[in-house]
Amino acid sequence: MKETADPPADRAGDYDRPAARFDWEGQIEVRASAAMSCRRALWYAATGHEPAPPDDAALTVMETGRALEPVVLRAMQRAGWEVTPVDSDHPTPVTVQLTPEVTVKGHPDATGTAPLFGEEAVIEVKTRGPSAFKRWQALGAERSHPDSVAQAALYTYGRFGEARDAVLAVMDTAERTWDTEVIPGERVGDALERTRQWLAPLGVHYATHGADAEALPERDFEAGSWRCRSCPFLATCLPGDVEENANAAPEGEEPEVTAEDAREAVAAFVAAREALREPEGAKRQALDTLKAWMRHRGSAKAELANHTVSLVRSTRYAVDHKRLNALLDPEARAEIVTEQISQSVRVT
Ligand code: SF4
Numbered sequence: 001m002k003e004t005a006d007p008p009a010d011r012a013g014d015y016d017r018p019a020a021r022f023d024w025e026g027q028i029e030v031r032a033s034a035a036m037s038c039r040r041a042l043w044y045a046a047t048g049h050e051p052a053p054p055d056d057a058a059l060t061v062m063e064t065g066r067a068l069e070p071v072v073l074r075a076m077q078r079a080g081w082e083v084t085p086v087d088s089d090h091p092t093p094v095t096v097q098l099t100p101e102v103t104v105k106g107h108p109d110a111t112g113t114a115p116l117f118g119e120e121a122v123i124e125v126k127t128r129g130p131s132a133f134k135r136w137q138a139l140g141a142e143r144s145h146p147d148s149v150a151q152a153a154l155y156t157y158g159r160f161g162e163a164r165d166a167v168l169a170v171m172d173t174a175e176r177t178w179d180t181e182v183i184p185g186e187r188v189g190d191a192l193e194r195t196r197q198w199l200a201p202l203g204v205h206y207a208t209h210g211a212d213a214e215a216l217p218e219r220d221f222e223a224g225s226w227r228c229r230s231c232p233f234l235a236t237c238l239p240g241d242v243e244e245n246a247n248a249a250p251e252g253e254e255p256e257v258t259a260e261d262a263r264e265a266v267a268a269f270v271a272a273r274e275a276l277r278e279p280e281g282a283k284r285q286a287l288d289t290l291k292a293w294m295r296h297r298g299s300a301k302a303e304l305a306n307h308t309v310s311l312v313r314s315t316r317y318a319v320d321h322k323r324l325n326a327l328l329d330p331e332a333r334a335e336i337v338t339e340q341i342s343q344s345v346r347v348t
Pocket of ligand 1: 231232
């Protein structure tokens, strides 16, 4: 689950760990939930820079995620899963020696087995807003949330010492629906390897420079990226961007629109929608009547009052994303399920 910088006192020992630190054995120890973070941010954490505390809104999101974790696990139990949640007061940490200089530590949310079959697996619980939830279902976790898959892979190796299936259980925070994705063992191994490759240069950096706070690794993300905008070390790493972030102007050469223009546009939209509502309703009712009449006659076309009325049949095709995601690796899926992002405005 997401972690907070301001945890309840009884869990503080677990949750107030920095994302990375140097241990007394000369290793850099990285928190599992931060394993795929920007390596410069991990360096800042390990060398003692203070992260900016999350704001109130971010804290609420984090606390919501944490509070819903047992809810998701209980829902799984009701659906037939055998679930062993972690003891939240005394979680058993797992440690993975990823490279000679890097260890990763953390603890899974739970372990369990799927209904009817399966061996014990790590269960990583996540909560998502509705659009992120749909995106996860369509693309699969390796494409939509690779950090979560890396986390589950680390816990799997730390707990079982081998690659085996891992389970992501995700709840839509708006609809309170939930679903699971099983990442097959082979792909859990791939995720661990990707994490190793990501963190290895950080270990080499430590071996070369020691715990030198001034010897910064390269930035992993571009200024202005969402990673940097939500980074707790933004003010240290890119001081100019903090102010820019606050006054971020819309991109591109958009015409200037005042707040008054926008208010008038909302009023015009609402008036137009109201004007359309009645004729649209009458049209739908008339079409429903004609559909019933055509079906009753059993014909697909009829001439009526100088008009041709047709009963149009259309077929929709659905993709079972869950099965597709289980069958194919993320690279093959990326060629089949593509993502197009467009922007539109909704007025409610
Ligand atoms: S601001 Fe961006 S580049 Fe700098 S440490 Fe944070 S994520 Fe990395």
